[in-house]
Every structure is written in structure tokens, then in C-alpha cells.
Amino acid sequence: MKNRKAEIISNRQIAENTYEMILSHDGTELKPGQFINIKLEGFFLRRPISICDWDEKTITIIYKTVGRGTEAMKRYVSGGSIDILLPLGNGYDVSDERIGQKPIVVGGGAGVPPMFGLCRELVARGSKPLVVLGFRSSKEMFYIEKFRELGLEVAVATEDGSYGVKGFVTDVLSDSECTSFFTCGPEGMLKAMDSTMGRGISGWFSFEERMGCGFGACMGCSCETRYGSKRICKEGPVLEREEIIW
Amino acid sequence: MVGSDRTNMKVELCGITLDNPIIPASGTFGFGREFAELYDINILGTFSFKGTTGKNRFGNPTPRIAECTEGMINSVGLENPGVDGVINEELPEISKMFNKSVMANVSGFSLEEYVEVAGRLALQKQVGWIELNISCPNVHRGGMAFGTDPKEAARVTGAVKKALEAQSSDGGNKPLIVKLSPNVTDISEIAVACEIAGADGLTLINTVQGMRIDLKTGRPVIANKIGGFSGPAILPIALGMVYRTYEKVKIPIVGCGGVSCPEDVLEMMMAGATGVQVGAANLVNPWICQEIIEALPSQMKKYGIENLRDIIGGAH
Ligand SMILES: Cc1cc2nc3c(=O)[nH]c(=O)nc-3n(C[C@H](O)[C@H](O)[C@H](O)COP(=O)(O)OP(=O)(O)OC[C@H]3O[C@@H](n4cnc5c(N)ncnc54)[C@H](O)[C@@H]3O)c2cc1C
Ligand SMILES: Cc1cc2nc3c(=O)[nH]c(=O)nc-3n(C[C@H](O)[C@H](O)[C@H](O)COP(=O)(O)O)c2cc1C
Ligand code: FES
Numbered sequence: 001m002k003n004r005k006a007e008i009i010s011n012r013q014i015a016e017n018t019y020e021m022i023l024s025h026d027g028t029e030l031k032p033g034q035f036i037n038i039k040l041e042g043f044f045l046r047r048p049i050s051i052c053d054w055d056e057k058t059i060t061i062i063y064k065t066v067g068r069g070t071e072a073m074k075r076y077v078s079g080g081s082i083d084i085l086l087p088l089g090n091g092y093d094v095s096d097e098r099i100g101q102k103p104i105v106v107g108g109g110a111g112v113p114p115m116f117g118l119c120r121e122l123v124a125r126g127s128k129p130l131v132v133l134g135f136r137s138s139k140e141m142f143y144i145e146k147f148r149e150l151g152l153e154v155a156v157a158t159e160d161g162s163y164g165v166k167g168f169v170t171d172v173l174s175d176s177e178c179t180s181f182f183t184c185g186p187e188g189m190l191k192a193m194d195s196t197m198g199r200g201i202s203g204w205f206s207f208e209e210r211m212g213c214g215f216g217a218c219m220g221c222s223c224e225t226r227y228g229s230k231r232i233c234k235e236g237p238v239l240e241r242e243e244i245i246w
Numbered sequence: 247m248v249g250s251d252r253t254n255m256k257v258e259l260c261g262i263t264l265d266n267p268i269i270p271a272s273g274t275f276g277f278g279r280e281f282a283e284l285y286d287i288n289i290l291g292t293f294s295f296k297g298t299t300g301k302n303r304f305g306n307p308t309p310r311i312a313e314c315t316e317g318m319i320n321s322v323g324l325e326n327p328g329v330d331g332v333i334n335e336e337l338p339e340i341s342k343m344f345n346k347s348v349m350a351n352v353s354g355f356s357l358e359e360y361v362e363v364a365g366r367l368a369l370q371k372q373v374g375w376i377e378l379n380i381s382c383p384n385v386h387r388g389g390m391a392f393g394t395d396p397k398e399a400a401r402v403t404g405a406v407k408k409a410l411e412a413q414s415s416d417g418g419n420k421p422l423i424v425k426l427s428p429n430v431t432d433i434s435e436i437a438v439a440c441e442i443a444g445a446d447g448l449t450l451i452n453t454v455q456g457m458r459i460d461l462k463t464g465r466p467v468i469a470n471k472i473g474g475f476s477g478p479a480i481l482p483i484a485l486g487m488v489y490r491t492y493e494k495v496k497i498p499i500v501g502c503g504g505v506s507c508p509e510d511v512l513e514m515m516m517a518g519a520t521g522v523q524v525g526a527a528n529l530v531n532p533w534i535c536q537e538i539i540e541a542l543p544s545q546m547k548k549y550g551i552e553n554l555r556d557i558i559g560g561a562h
Contacts, residue, residue, distance in 0.1 A: 001284065044313055044317055044318055044477055044530065045311070209308055210308065212310075212311045212320060212529045213274075213529035213532070215280055217274060217276045217280045217281070217529060217532070218276075218311075218529050219276075219296070219325040220311040220320060221310075221311075222305065222308065222310075222325055229325065234280075
């Protein structure tokens with residue numbers, strides 16, 4: 001783990017209540033599904049935000065404005081800097097053999113960002129995941145084209161039916177022929193994913209929890225699993241399907 | 247460690263010399279591992295590890311954390327590997343990365359549990375002090391119940407002291423530091439009761455009870471509803487309690503609550519603290535203790551302090 005003052009390269013609105021921030025990066029190795037923890041001026045605790053995408057020189061994050069911290073974050077301007085801890089969490093292991101040839105990647109709302117970096121890494125390894133994204137409405141949609149630019153088929157569900165299929169990701173999804181799945185989004189969606197997907201299919205779920213530290217020191221984020229207590233910030237946020245106790 | 251020039255940061259806590267007074271507080275430093283990856287933790291005076299109970303515990307349901315202005319609320323509920331896990335797994339790990347005495351933070355739900363856990367941990371070679379946490383606000387029936395009544399506080403302190411003394415010949419009679427709760431009318435009254443019952447030192451303070459409500463749901467943010475408030479916002483509360491208690495007891499006080507910079511350390515010591523614990527600040531800036539230790543000598547020089555120990559209680 002490192003502490004960096006990352007330069008803000010850009011910070012712009014990309015959908016309703018949704019912002020994309022690009023930060024300078026020092027090349028530290030990152031994994032899809034990992035997160036950074038951001039210190040905002042005037043707030044005591046850091047804000048955990050998933051790494052959406054990265055290259056040698058930049059890190060991209062996408063955040064929804066849901067409270068005072070993220071509201072303050074949207075006012076940060078390019079040229080300024082921001083104090084971050086990174087990389088945090090286990091992330092997805094794209095070399096896992098159980099992923100197979102036809103993984104499905106499912107993201108909902110604020111859970112969509114980490115799925116982009118994941119898809120890019122999966123594509124780099126030669127697999128072609130089917131992407132299913134869920135949003136409340138077309139106004140809150142983002143990155144659909146970016147996923148398509150990776151050469152992937154993208155299905156979209158909106159709760160109000162303003163784009164794609166009306167309903168939830170599970171209304172679009174079928175588990176036929178898929179070899180594995182990855183998912184990140186609201187807990188209700190994660191649960192629905194577990195009940196929709198055939199029992200034998202391997203799956204990886206990304207969880208959220210309120211965090212004190214984000215690096216394993218405070219036990220603020222613990223979660224009971226079949227293999228004992230795990231810290232969402234350290235042994236998570238990605239948990240394997242078979243270890244999750246719903 | 248002697249700082250630059252002639253500044254001396256050494257203090258003595260219950261017969262053990264600390265290179266400096268800085269001690270990461272229990273529950274904010276785990277068992278040291280996460281921090282040892284970031285800096286050499288041997289620069290610390292010592293550290294207090296996570297509150298340990300008789301059996302391993304998962305702790306309270308989540309959410310366990312809420313943010314406040316200049317602070318946070320936690321309701322972890324003493325998640326820990328239990329005394330067996332600490333002795334068999336954590337202490338061997340600690341010995342690999344830390345070559346000083348460590349402070350063992352002990353919790354319990356009954357007098358017997360406190361006695362057993364404290365006794366067993368005191369027999370461990372690397373344990374330098376037992377820090378008896380009779381002030382945890384996050385567990386029902388136990389913890390703070392012992393820390394809010396002078397009679398109960400004296401009873402548990404006395405019982406643990408007796409058990410420690412009984413294992414003197416095995417090297418298990420380690421100094422007993424009792425950690426007190428601020429959630430009382432007069433903390434110095436409890437402090438005096440513990441001193442009379444045999445405490446060798448006191449840590450002041452544990453977290454202050456508090457809560458936050460989520461306006462979107464209209465419900466408390468943390469699952470346990472009320473938790474323990476800590477962080478920079480509570481520094482004045484801790485200072486006041488250390489100051490008042492210093493006038494009433496002769497045993498050393500470890501000051502804790504809201505410390506996040508070298509100036510806070512000096513204030514805490516002037517109020518009467520011999521050792522100074524840093525808690526929540528570690529969670530936001532994991533290098534904070536290293537930064538404080540490095541910056542202390544220049545702050546000492548700024549205020550004309552040569553020996554840090556000379557300022558203990560200096561504000562009285
Ligand atoms: C591992 C992880 C990855 C995340 N990735 C993203 C992402 O890529 N994009 C995104 O928009 N959001 C993400 N979140 C959620 C994001 O952390 C919260 O939306 C954000 O902290 C809210 O801050 P606030 O000050 O605006 O809200 P407030 O409600 O004012 O925050 C108060 C406190 O609660 C915490 N908090 C509030 N909501 C959450 C939450 N859902 N999860 C964890 N802590 C919360 C805050 O960090 C803060 O400490 C992620 C959360 C986690 C745990
Ligand atoms: C996440 C967290 C966990 C804690 N766990 C313990 C514990 O196990 N035992 C204990 O005696 N105190 C525990 N405390 C209290 C701290 O040790 C300290 O007394 C308190 O936080 C005040 O100091 P601060 O303001 O510097 O944080 C905990 C505090 C926090 C924030
Ligand atoms: S947030 Fe502190 S251990 Fe996970």
C-alpha cells in the first residue's frame with residue numbers, strides 16, 4: 001500500500017449524479033476490482049472508490065454523488081491534487097482457470113465502474129465476456145460505448161425502461177452456456193445474481209461496506225463467510241460465490 | 247531513542263523504559279502486521295494490540311463505522327481471535343516484526359474471563375503490560391459495566407492483580423494498566439478506586455458514546471445504533487480527564503483520545519500523561535505515528551523541552 005498525492009487530470013460529469021475523475025498514476029501494479037481510499041479536505045474518514053481503469057500513467061475512477069463527501073469531490077478541479085491510499089483489496093484474479101471461455105460480467109449502478117477494468121483485462125487474456133449492465137434510468141447510464149469499444153456485446157437493463165430492457169439485470173441474463181460470472185452492484189442485485197445463476201457456475205461478487213481504514217487495521221468492515229470472518233477491505237471486496245453466506 | 251541534538255524522548259511506564267511515549271491505541275493497529283509492512287514499527291514506544299477475549303469473537307453486525315466531524319464512531323464489538331489465537335498465532339508473528347515489549351489489551355464479559363485472559367497473556371514473554379479494558383462501550387453485559395461503577399472497577403482490578411501476583415515466580419506478574427471509560431460522571435473517582443485495588447497505571451480514555459442518524463433512512467447509521475466516538479474531536483475531553491485524574495492518583499497515566507500530531511502529544515503529557523496513545527488517526531494516515539515520532543524533537547526544541555519526561559503534569 002502506498003500513499004500518493006495524485007494529480008487530478010480531469011473531473012467531469014458523465015451522467016446524472018455520476019462523475020469520472022482521471023488521476024495521475026506512478027505505474028504501481030493494480031488489479032481489476034481493487035480500490036483506492038480518498039482523503040477529502042474537511043472529512044475525517046477516507047472514501048473508498050473502485051479503480052475503473054488504469055494504465056502506466058493514469059487511474060480512472062467513476063463515482064456517484066450520494067452524500068456530502070462525493071458532492072465535495074465533484075468540485076475538485078483538474079490541476080489540483082488528491083490524497084489517496086492504494087492499491088487496496090484483493091481484486092479479481094483474471095488468471096483463474098475457472099473463468100473459462102464465456103464469462104458473464106454484470107454491473108449495476110455504482111457497481112459498473114470496476115467491471116470496465118475487469119473486462120479490459122479479460123479481453124487482454126483472450127476471453128470475450130458478455131456484459132450486462134443495469135441502471136435506474138437512461139439518464140444515469142455511462143460507459144456503454146466504452147464497453148462496446150472493447151469489442152464486447154453489451155446488454156442493458158433500466159428500471160424505468162428508458163433504455164434497453166425494462167427491469168433488472170437478471171431479466172436480461174440467462175446462465176445458458178456461460179462458464180462463470182462476475183458481479184458488482186447493490187446487495188439486492190448480488191443476491192438476485194446468486195439465485196439466478198445455475199448452482200455449479202463459479203462466480204465472483206464484489207461487496208461494499210462502511211470502512212474505518214480500508215487496509216485491514218480496524219475490523220470495521222468484517223463479514224462472516226464459510227471460511228470464517230473476512231475483512232471486505234483486505235480479503236475482499238471480491239468474495240467467491242461458495243464462501244458467501246447470504 | 248535520543249532525538250536530534252539533545253532532545254530526549256524516553257519515558258518510563260511502570261518500570262519499563264519506552265524510547266518515546268508514542269503508543270498506537272488498541273483496536274486501531276490490529277496486531278501490528280498491516281503497519282509493519284509500511285514502516286519499521288520498532289520506532290514506536292510500544293503498541294497496544296486489539297482487545298482480546300477468552301473466545302474468538304466475530305463482533306457486532308455491520309455497519310460498524312460512521313463518520314463525524316473530526317472523528318468517527320465505531321462499534322466493532324471486540325472482534326478478535328480469542329486468547330488462544332493471540333498466543334498461538336499473533337504473538338509469534340509480533341515477535342518477528344517487533345523487538346520490544348507489547349501492551350496486551352484485555353477484555354471480558356465476566357470477572358473470571360478478565361482474570362483468565364489477563365493471566366495467560368501476562369505469562370507471554372513479549373507482553374510488557376496488561377491493559378485491562380473495562381470501558382468498551384460496544385458490547386452488552388460486560389465491558390463498560392465494569393468501568394462505570396467504582397466498586398465493580400475495583401473488584402475486577404483487584405481480582406486480576408491478585409491473579410498476576412500469584413504467577414510472579416513464573417514471570418507473569420506484569421504491570422496492570424486499567425483503561426477507563428469517559429462515559430461516567432467523574433472519571434477520577436473510578437481511577438482512585440482502581441489505584442487502591444492495585445492498578446499500576448491507567449489509560450484514559452476509551453471512546454465517548456455517540457451516534458449518527460442516516461437522513462435517507464431515518465435510522466441510526468451503525469447496526470448497533472450507539473457506538474464509541476473517537477478522533478481529534480475528543481482531544482479536549484481526554485485532556486480534561488487526564489488533567490483531573492493526575493491530581494488524584496500517583497500511578498502513571500497513559501493519555502489517549504484525539505491525538506493526531508506532536509503538539510497534541512505535548513499537551514497530553516503536560517496534562518499528566520506519561521505515555522500517549524494514538525487511535526483513530528492511524529486509520530486515516532497509517533504513517534501518523536512515525537510522522538509524530540520524527541517531528542517530536544523539533545517541537546520539543548521549539549518549546550524549549552530537553553527531556554520529554556520533565557513536562558509530565560507540567561500544566562498543573
Ligand atoms: C470497496 C468499495 C468500492 C466502491 N466503489 C465505488 C465506485 O467505484 N463508485 C461509487 O460511486 N461508489 C463506490 N463505493 C461507494 C462509495 O464509497 C460511497 O458512495 C461514498 O463513500 C459515499 O461518500 P459520501 O460522503 O458522499 O456519502 P455519506 O453518506 O455522506 O458518507 C458518510 C460516510 O459513510 C461512508 N459511506 C457511505 N456510503 C457508503 C457505501 N455505499 N459504501 C461504503 N461507505 C459508504 C462514507 O465513506 C463516509 O465515511 C465503493 C465502496 C466500497 C466499499
Ligand atoms: C475501530 C476502533 C476499535 C477499537 N477497539 C478497541 C479495543 O479493542 N480495546 C480498547 O481498549 N479500545 C479500543 N478502541 C478505543 C481506542 O483504543 C481509543 O481508546 C479511542 O479510540 C480514543 O482514542 P482516539 O481518539 O485516538 O481514537 C477502539 C477504537 C477504534 C476507533
Ligand atoms: S475498514 Fe478497517 S479493517 Fe476494513
